[in-house]
Each structure stands twice: as C-alpha cells, then as structure tokens.
Amino acid sequence: MYQSSVVRDGGGAMRGWDFPLELDRRSGAPLTEQLVNALVAEIRRGRLEPGAALPGTRTLAKGLGVHRNTVVAAFEELRTQGWVETSRASHTRVSRALALPERVDQGRRGEALGFPLRPVRNSSRRFEAAPAGVLDFTGGLPDDRLFPTALLARAYRRAVAGPRGRPLAFGDPAGSPALRKRLAQLLSSRRGLSVGPDDVLVTRGSQLALHLLALALVKPGDVVAVESPGYPSAREAFALMGAHLMPVPVDREGLDVEALERKLERTRIRALYVTPQHQDPTTVTLSAPRRQRLLALARRHRFAIIEADYDHEFSLDGAPVLPMASSDQHGVVVYVGTLSKALAPGLRMGFVVGPRALRERLLALRGQVDRVGDLGLENAVAELLDDGEVQRHTLRARRVFRARRDVLVAALRRELGEVVDFEVPRGGLALWVTVKRGIDVERWAARALAQGVRFFTGALYSPEGRTLSALRLGFGALDETELQEAVRRMARAL
Amino acid sequence: MYQSSVVRDGGGAMRGWDFPLELDRRSGAPLTEQLVNALVAEIRRGRLEPGAALPGTRTLAKGLGVHRNTVVAAFEELRTQGWVETSRASHTRVSRALALPERVDQGRRGEALGFPLRPVRNSSRRFEAAPAGVLDFTGGLPDDRLFPTALLARAYRRAVAGPRGRPLAFGDPAGSPALRKRLAQLLSSRRGLSVGPDDVLVTRGSQLALHLLALALVKPGDVVAVESPGYPSAREAFALMGAHLMPVPVDREGLDVEALERKLERTRIRALYVTPQHQDPTTVTLSAPRRQRLLALARRHRFAIIEADYDHEFSLDGAPVLPMASSDQHGVVVYVGTLSKALAPGLRMGFVVGPRALRERLLALRGQVDRVGDLGLENAVAELLDDGEVQRHTLRARRVFRARRDVLVAALRRELGEVVDFEVPRGGLALWVTVKRGIDVERWAARALAQGVRFFTGALYSPEGRTLSALRLGFGALDETELQEAVRRMARAL
Numbered sequence: 001m002y003q004s005s006v007v008r009d010g011g012g013a014m015r016g017w018d019f020p021l022e023l024d025r026r027s028g029a030p031l032t033e034q035l036v037n038a039l040v041a042e043i044r045r046g047r048l049e050p051g052a053a054l055p056g057t058r059t060l061a062k063g064l065g066v067h068r069n070t071v072v073a074a075f076e077e078l079r080t081q082g083w084v085e086t087s088r089a090s091h092t093r094v095s096r097a098l099a100l101p102e103r104v105d106q107g108r109r110g111e112a113l114g115f116p117l118r119p120v121r122n123s124s125r126r127f128e129a130a131p132a133g134v135l136d137f138t139g140g141l142p143d144d145r146l147f148p149t150a151l152l153a154r155a156y157r158r159a160v161a162g163p164r165g166r167p168l169a170f171g172d173p174a175g176s177p178a179l180r181k182r183l184a185q186l187l188s189s190r191r192g193l194s195v196g197p198d199d200v201l202v203t204r205g206s207q208l209a210l211h212l213l214a215l216a217l218v219k220p221g222d223v224v225a226v227e228s229p230g231y232p233s234a235r236e237a238f239a240l241m242g243a244h245l246m247p248v249p250v251d252r253e254g255l256d257v258e259a260l261e262r263k264l265e266r267t268r269i270r271a272l273y274v275t276p277q278h279q280d281p282t283t284v285t286l287s288a289p290r291r292q293r294l295l296a297l298a299r300r301h302r303f304a305i306i307e308a309d310y311d312h313e314f315s316l317d318g319a320p321v322l323p324m325a326s327s328d329q330h331g332v333v334v335y336v337g338t339l340s341k342a343l344a345p346g347l348r349m350g351f352v353v354g355p356r357a358l359r360e361r362l363l364a365l366r367g368q369v370d371r372v373g374d375l376g377l378e379n380a381v382a383e384l385l386d387d388g389e390v391q392r393h394t395l396r397a398r399r400v401f402r403a404r405r406d407v408l409v410a411a412l413r414r415e416l417g418e419v420v421d422f423e424v425p426r427g428g429l430a431l432w433v434t435v436k437r438g439i440d441v442e443r444w445a446a447r448a449l450a451q452g453v454r455f456f457t458g459a460l461y462s463p464e465g466r467t468l469s470a471l472r473l474g475f476g477a478l479d480e481t482e483l484q485e486a487v488r489r490m491a492r493a494l
Numbered sequence: 495m496y497q498s499s500v501v502r503d504g505g506g507a508m509r510g511w512d513f514p515l516e517l518d519r520r521s522g523a524p525l526t527e528q529l530v531n532a533l534v535a536e537i538r539r540g541r542l543e544p545g546a547a548l549p550g551t552r553t554l555a556k557g558l559g560v561h562r563n564t565v566v567a568a569f570e571e572l573r574t575q576g577w578v579e580t581s582r583a584s585h586t587r588v589s590r591a592l593a594l595p596e597r598v599d600q601g602r603r604g605e606a607l608g609f610p611l612r613p614v615r616n617s618s619r620r621f622e623a624a625p626a627g628v629l630d631f632t633g634g635l636p637d638d639r640l641f642p643t644a645l646l647a648r649a650y651r652r653a654v655a656g657p658r659g660r661p662l663a664f665g666d667p668a669g670s671p672a673l674r675k676r677l678a679q680l681l682s683s684r685r686g687l688s689v690g691p692d693d694v695l696v697t698r699g700s701q702l703a704l705h706l707l708a709l710a711l712v713k714p715g716d717v718v719a720v721e722s723p724g725y726p727s728a729r730e731a732f733a734l735m736g737a738h739l740m741p742v743p744v745d746r747e748g749l750d751v752e753a754l755e756r757k758l759e760r761t762r763i764r765a766l767y768v769t770p771q772h773q774d775p776t777t778v779t780l781s782a783p784r785r786q787r788l789l790a791l792a793r794r795h796r797f798a799i800i801e802a803d804y805d806h807e808f809s810l811d812g813a814p815v816l817p818m819a820s821s822d823q824h825g826v827v828v829y830v831g832t833l834s835k836a837l838a839p840g841l842r843m844g845f846v847v848g849p850r851a852l853r854e855r856l857l858a859l860r861g862q863v864d865r866v867g868d869l870g871l872e873n874a875v876a877e878l879l880d881d882g883e884v885q886r887h888t889l890r891a892r893r894v895f896r897a898r899r900d901v902l903v904a905a906l907r908r909e910l911g912e913v914v915d916f917e918v919p920r921g922g923l924a925l926w927v928t929v930k931r932g933i934d935v936e937r938w939a940a941r942a943l944a945q946g947v948r949f950f951t952g953a954l955y956s957p958e959g960r961t962l963s964a965l966r967l968g969f970g971a972l973d974e975t976e977l978q979e980a981v982r983r984m985a986r987a988l
Contacts, residue, residue: 028885029684033813037686040782044821077812080920082747082782097783110693112825113849115764115798117710122858127667127865144662153651160650161643168638168838169971173621190523192531199604204698208864215734216611220714236862240709253576270609288576289591304609318571319527327538331606344662346869355607364616368730370702371621374868375840391522426574477663 035074135486137455140430140474144344159379167376175202176378192326205348210237225272229461247463254286283425298332315427331355411487429476448493529568629980631949634924634968638838653873661870669696670872686820699842704731719766723955741957748780777919792826809921825849905981923970942987
C-alpha cells in the first residue's frame with residue numbers, strides 16, 4: 001500500500017487540510033479514480049466541508065507522488081459529478097450546494113434500518129445445513145454425491161463454449177428449447193401427457209413454479225386447499241401471496257376428497273395443492289376413484305388442481321401412477337415436475353405443464369420475477385437427457401435408494417420396533433413414521449440432534465400447526481452405513 | 495414398435511374387449527409399467543368402463559407375447575393403485591368405485607382453461623429476440639459474443655467436479671460464500687461500501703433482487719416513487735406486488751429531488767427506485783448536491799432508496815461515481831448491483847447490499863420464491879473473479895464499448911444529424927436520443943423494423959405512458975460494422 005500523507009500547511013491552498021489520502025498502486029484501479037473516491041469520501045465524512053478549499057493541483061500531485069495530470073483529471077471529474085466548484089481565481093473548493101454532510105460511522109454499517117419492512121414468515125432455518133458430523137434425515141432429497149458431475153461439466157462446456165446457439169445471450173423465458181423438447185418427449189412417452197415443447201415451461205426448481213402459480217392464481221384473501229399433513233414450502237408459496245390455507249385431511253388413500261367436497265359447499269377455493277404419486281409427507285398414493293372424483297370436483301367448482309409429481313422417478317416398487325394431468329381434458333390440472341430429484345438438489349430444474357392461457361400468464365410473470373432461467377445449464381441437462389445419461393443415472397440411483405430404504409426399514413424395526421410404526425413406502429425418498437403415544441417427539445428430536453442425528457417431526461407438515469406423533473426420515477442422502485448409525489443414534493436419544 | 499392386437503373374442507374374459515394395446519420393447523420402460531399405463535389409458539378413455547372384465551392373465555400374456563408374470567405384476571399394480579378389483583372368482587374387473595370416465599380428447603389439450611386467472615400486465619414481448627437479420631438496439635446489454643466462454647466452462651468444471659465442497663447439494667440461499675467474499679472485496683475496494691461477505695445477498699440477476707425487495711417493502715396500495723423516464727422492469731416488479739407508482743421527473747442532473755420533496759409533503763412512499771450512476775434511460779449522472787439531499791429526505795420520511803448501480807463497470811469516460819450506499823449511515827439505501835453486465839446477460843448474477851434486518855427478510859423470502867441460486871455457477875464466477883478474468887474481460891469490453899459508442903455517435907451525426915440530438919453518455923451501454931418535433935417516433939420505429947433495425951421509443955420508459963420524442967439505442971451488443979449499417983437503416987426508414 002502506497003500511502004502519502006499530505007504535508008501539513010504545505011501551502012496556502014492546503015491550510016486547514018490535514019488528513020492522509022491513500023492511493024494503492026497495486027489495486028489495479030486507476031489512480032485518478034482512487035483520488036476521486038478518496039476526496040469524495042473526505043467530503044462525505046465531513047472532513048472537507050462545503051466551501052473548503054482544495055490544494056492546488058501541483059501541490060497535491062507532489063504530495064502524493066503522482067503526475068499532475070492525474071490530479072487535474074480527478075478535479076475535472078469531481079467538478080462533473082458536482083462535488084467541487086471552481087472559483088474565478090481558479091481555486092477549487094468543495095461545492096457550496098452540498099447539504100451539510102453527515103458523519104458516516106462505518107463500524108455501525110448495516111445495523112441501522114431507516115424504513116419499515118413487511119412482516120414475513122421466516123422458515124428458512126429449516127434449509128440450513130446440519131452441523132458437521134450430524135447425520136441428516138431432513139429433506140427427502142437425493143444424494144448429490146451419486147451424481148456424475150464430470151458428465152455435467154462436459155455437457156456444460158459444450159453448451160456454453162460449443163458452436164450451438166448463444167446461451168449467454170438473453171434467451172427464452174420459457175426455458176431452453178432443447179430441454180423443453182426433451183421434457184415433452186419424456187412426458188408423452190412415460191407420463192401419458194401428450195404435450196409438445198411449447199406446452200412446457202421450465203422453472204428454477206418446483207419452488208419457483210409454485211411461486212409463479214401463486215402469483216397467477218391468488219389474490220390476497222383467496223382460499224387455497226392444501227394437504228394435511230402436507231408440504232410446508234407449498235403452503236408458504238401460497239401464503240406469501242396472501243392466500244388463506246384450507247387444510248384437507250390425508251388418510252391411507254391420500255387426500256380425503258369427500259372431506260374436500262364438504263368444505264367446497266361452504267368455501268370457494270382457487271386452487272388445491274396435491275401430491276398424488278407419493279403424498280408428501282405420508283408417501284401414500286391417491287387412489288384411482290379419488291382421482292377421478294377430484295377431477296370432477298375441480299371442473300364443477302372451477303379451481304386449479306396443482307399436481308406436484310415431485311418424485312415420479314423414484315417409484316421404488318411397482319410402476320409409477322400416471323399423473324392426473326394425463327386424464328385432464330377440461331384444463332383443471334396444472335402439472336408441476338422437477339428434474340432436481342433425478343439429478344441433484346442443487347440443479348434447480350422444475351417445469352410446469354398446464355392450460356395454454358395459464359402458461360402465457362406464467363411467462364409474463366416470469367419476466368417480472370427473474371426474467372429467464374440459466375439456458376447454458378438447461379442446454380447441458382438437455383444433452384444429458386439426449387445421451388441417456390439422466391436415465392442411466394436415475395436407474396442406478398433408484399437401485400441405490402431401494403437398498404437404502406430397505407436398510408433403514410430393517411434398522412428401524414431392529415432398534416426402534418417397540419416405539420415406531422410405518423408402512424414401507426412404494427416410492428419417494430422418505431419414510432413417514434408414526435410414534436407410540438406417550439413419547440414426546442419434539443423432545444426426542446432435540447435429544448437426537450445432540451446425539452448427532454437430525455430429523456423433522458410431524459408438526460412441520462401440519463398446516464394447522466398441530467403436534468403430530470410422527471416423524472419423517474429422508475433416506476436418499478445417507479448411505480447404508482450412515483443410515484444404520486443414524487438409527488442407533490435415534491435409539492440412544494429416546 | 496412391437497404391437498399386439500388382442501384377438502377379438504379370443505376368450506370368455508375378453509368378450510367385448512377389442513382394442514389394441516401397444517408395448518414398445520425398445521423404449522426402455524419396463525413392460526409391466528407399459529401395460530399398466532396402457533390399461534389405465536383405456537379406462538380413462540372410457541373404453542374400459544367401471545365393472546368391465548379384463549382378460550385372464552394367461553390369455554393376455556399370450557396375446558401380447560409377454561411372460562405371464564408381467565401381466566400378473568401389472569394387474570397387481572393396478573389393484574394397488576385402485577383401478578381394478580378382483581372378484582371372488584378371481585376375475586379382474588375395472589373398479590366399480592371409479593366415477594364415470596370422461597373422454598379425453600388429446601387434440602384439444604391445452605386449449606381448455608377450467609379456472610380463473612388473475613390479470614397480469616404482459617410486457618414480456620419486449621424480451622423476445624429480434625427476427626433473424628434484424629439489427630437490435632434494444633436492451634442496453636453487453637455483447638455475449640465477447641465473453642470468454644471457454645474460461646467459464648473450465649471454471650464451472652472445477653466448481654462442480656472438483657474436490658471443493660458440494661455445490662450440487664442444497665446450498666446457502668444467500669449465495670456461494672466464495673462469490674460473496676469476492677463481491678464484498680470488490681465493493682469495499684472499488685465502490686466505497688465497507689461490507690463483509692455476510693452483508694451480500696446474491697440473486698439471479700437484479701430483477702430477482704427487485705422482486706424480493708418489492709415483496710419485502712410493499713403491500714398493495716403502498717406508493718413507490720420511480721424515475722420518469724425510467725426503467726420499465728423496475729416499475730413492473732413493484733406494480734406486480736400492488737404498488738402505486740409515483741413518477742418523479744428526471745432532468746439533466748438526474749432525478750429532480752426538489753420535485754420529489756414537494757410530492758412527499760402530500761404522499762407517503764415506501765421506496766424510491768433510482769439509478770444515480772447513469773440514469774436509465776437518459777444516462778445522466780445524479781449530481782452530488784442532489785444525492786446528499788436525497789439521503790436526508792429518505793432519512794426524514796423513512797423510505798428506502800433502492801439504488802440500482804446496474805452498469806458501474808461501464809463508465810466509459812472518467813471515474814464511476816461512488817454509490818450513494820457508500821455514504822449511507824442511517825440504513826436508508828439498498829444497493830442493487832449485477833455481474834450480468836460485466837459477464838454476459840444470460841449469466842444471471844445480481845446482488846443486494848442493505849441493512850441487516852432487510853437482508854434477513856430477503857433471505858426468508860428467497861426460500862419461498864426459488865429457494866437457492868445456482869451455487870455451481872456462482873462458484874465458477876467466484877473463481878473467474880479470483881483469477882482476475884472478470885476484471886480483464888471488463889477492461890477489454892470497456893474499450894470495445896467505448897469504440898462502439900464513438901462509432902454510433904459519428905454515424906448518427908452523419909446520417910441523422912438533422913433530426914436527432916443527444917449528449918454523448920459518459921457511461922452505460924445506450925444512447926438516449928431526442929428526436930426533432932414533427933417526427934412520429936412510433937411510426938419511425940415500425941418502419942425501421944421493416945428495414946431491419948429495432949429500437950425502443952421513449953414511451954416504453956414513461957411511467958405515465960406518454961409518448962416521448964425520444965429513443966434509446968443500446969450499442970453494446972452490435973459491432974462497429976453492424977452499428978453503421980443499423981444507422982443507415984434508421985435513416986432509410988425516416
């Protein structure tokens with residue numbers, strides 16, 4: 001750091017002007033810019049007050065060890081920006097038009113808040129990483145360690161540095177055409193949705209899809225039905241836009257459609273959020289009769305069924321159920337899917353398929369929310385789909401997850417068979433475990449964390465905020481050894 | 495495609511059941527899953543009605559040329575999902591609990607809309623790419639063709655496939671710690687904001703920052719002041735959350751702070767969106783006296799100054815002005831920056847610095863909007879900053895843009911000197927051009943598009959929706975030859 005303290009009383013123009021200016025020749029910033037910034041900082045700090053005289057350019061240049069042109073350019077810049085003015089005698093002074101400066105105390109920076117904020121439900125703590133060494137059952141996520149990152153990196157290089165297109169220009173807010181084409185093929189061939197690329201809207205994970213849907217469907221005070229227990233992030237997306245939530249119970253056949261029907265007699269709803277494939281968190285599948293009845297209800301009452309098929313790929317036993325969207329002919333179902341589970345949670349790749357008019361609305365909203373996705377990454381994932389890499393990875397991962405589920409099931413029966421009960425889930429990456437009455441699950445969770453294992457209790461999933469004698473164990477992100485150790489720690493914490 | 499038409503009347507159980515089932519042995523989907531999906535599709539189409547008998551497993555297996563176990567597994571799956579039921583005589587029938595099926599007409603898919611949508615201002619058309627061959631002055635964006643994509647690809651490979659961290663796991667919603675550290679250094683050393691990594695929130699472009707700010711600051715009916723003329727996407731972000739917009743005029747010294755002060759006597763505002771560095775669209779710099787007065791006003795009236803420093807890097811003549819945020823000690827300024835301009839528009843990298851309480855609120859909101867950014871890409875950009883590549887690219891790009899600006903200025907004077915007037919902008923990537931009265935700019939723009947050149951007229955920037963005798967010419971994304979040709983086309987279209 002080159003530092004020059006301007007000589008005290010070194011000249012008439014410098015009288016009363018005695019503080020150091022710092023220039024750093026190695027910073028890469030032009031010296032003129034550094035000098036301008038330093039002088040502005042002094043004006044702001046109040047050390048140079050309105051009307052104060054600056055030293056002459058020659059004097060200052062000499063004091064700082066810089067060429068006089070540097071100082072001349074800096075003064076010219078300060079004049080242009082309005083910080084200084086030049087008197088008839090060519091003396092440069094701090095502009096008298098400046099308001100009285102306020103002393104900036106950099107140490108306090110960030111603590112002050114000069115305007116009111118709206119209240120926001122802050123539940124982001126649940127996304128915080130577990131402390132080091134803690135085995136983490138939360139999330140129901142796949143294992144990013146299984147993902148073939150080298151293949152992704154190669155595909156990304158081809159996508160951004162290859163000859164095709166200009167993925168770093170602003171692109172289509174609907175998402176990469178290549179990825180939408182692949183998704184449309186996948187949805188048509190494997191999920192019974194006969195759609196083309198222009199029916200698909202790519203979003204950054206399903207959370208952005210839910211946020212855009214809330215913007216498109218809900219105005220403050222509207223009612224949105226949600227599963228109870230159900231996925232907390234979906235509730236938050238709708239509540240954020242001012243929706244009132246109407247919980248609908250879930251039983252062993254999934255959402256209780258009869259209960260919904262009764263509620264609809266009294267209450268008009270805009271939308272229902274539902275997870276028919278493996279209900280989140282209970283993992284049950286919505287039965288066929290209920291699906292059909294739900295479609296008819298939506299048609300009659302004109303609400304949107306937001307069908308989140310969040311882990312279609314991870315039907316561990318048996319075939320996945322076709323989405324409700326595949327039998328929707330009246331434009332009532334909005335299908336929300338994600339590749340983040342098939343790939344890795346950090347790759348935010350969701351998608352929405354629904355009526356065309358809705359898609360247009362979502363596109364317009366997206367322009368106002370985050371403009372456009374990451375087309376380079378989307379093109380890279382399209383290539384991985386093209387090459388069959390995603391499919392191969394999913395098959396591999398499904399085998400791994402099935403084995404992990406079975407290890408967890410065995411460990412729970414062995415270590416905790418007396419106190420827990422559960423159905424082996426046909427799919428998904430989590431177990432929904434009910435706990436014997438008399439055991440305080442919240443205290444168990446707290447003690448478990450101290451023992452080095454983290455899980456969420458049922459209360460997180462209750463829209464009514466009730467304590468449930470249940471917990472959810474996401475097994476996708478822990479390997480078999482970790483799972484066994486995690487269950488041992490749970491048992492120790494009982 | 496292997497296709498088996500089940501033999502008509504081939505057995506008792508198949509009576510009245512005569513349609514083809516298609517199985518595709520090369521699709522990679524398990525045959526059981528294909529059979530399940532095909533039968534569900536028939537039930538949904540109404541060809542298999544509730545109560546209809548399915549053929550026996552042996553008969554069906556033979557007809558399809560598959561192993562009987564495949565059919566047995568498919569029937570078992572259908573039973574689990576609730577589509578079929580088994581009678582005492584072991585006959586499998588379509589479940590009688592199913593509601594009467596509705597015929598799905600796949601051709602009409604997407605056209606129907608079964609629920610109401612909220613109205614949304616749809617201005618996304620302006621983001622559409624210009625038709626091929628059209629030279630595009632819209633946007634004020636940098637040139638993605640200048641960007642060293644190979645370096646980005648290499649950095650991305652290191653970020654996701656290297657040994658450091660797990661960027662494909664869910665990460666910090668505040669953004670990559672490595673990138674926040676770099677940004678904090680940059681802001682401290684070059685922009686006078688003394689901040690640490692924990693003061694920075696990385697967003698996907700500045701648009702997401704504005705959206706999150708609107709969520710944090712505005713409830714429906716609140717007033718937000720905006721520049722007139724001003725940046726349309728900022729207005730949209732606030733209007734989307736129900737804000738009333740209060741236009742404040744801009745003159746040759748930037749925002750007319752006196753006019754704002756008069757308006758504040760009658761109207762309480764939550765926030766002001768302002769672009770002090772190079773006002774968007776007029777490119778003027780907010781004068782120093784006005785900056786200070788504005789800070790005092792915000793403090794007195796307790797509103798947030800949202801300072802968008804969107805092209806700090808592209809001060810083409812002279813030093814950039816230090817942001818207002820650098821002299822804020824009362825927590826009234828929220829600083830919004832972006833790397834998308836320094837890098838490439840398709841790399842969505844914005845950031846926000848503001849009071850800590852605001853940052854907490856924005857983090858909570860982000861969890862509900864899109865959860866987390868793309869940490870792999872953020873780490874890659876952090877590495878490019880580490881290596882000085884971003885800085886080198888910016889220096890190179892600044893020279894290129896200065897030359898382009900000068901070429902455009904010369905071409906406009908030569909070809910259109912009689913009808914246009916403008917100040918040469920000190921920075922930014924666009925010219926704000928006023929047009930001689932008597933020329934209909936909207937008609938000019940339309941004719942120009944037919945001639946193969948696109949630009950936006952002043953009306954887009956007017957919050958009052960007024961026609962302005964002005965246009966904006968973004969020169970960053972066109973090379974020198976293209977710029978000259980573009981101006982010739984403008985002249986031909988007059």
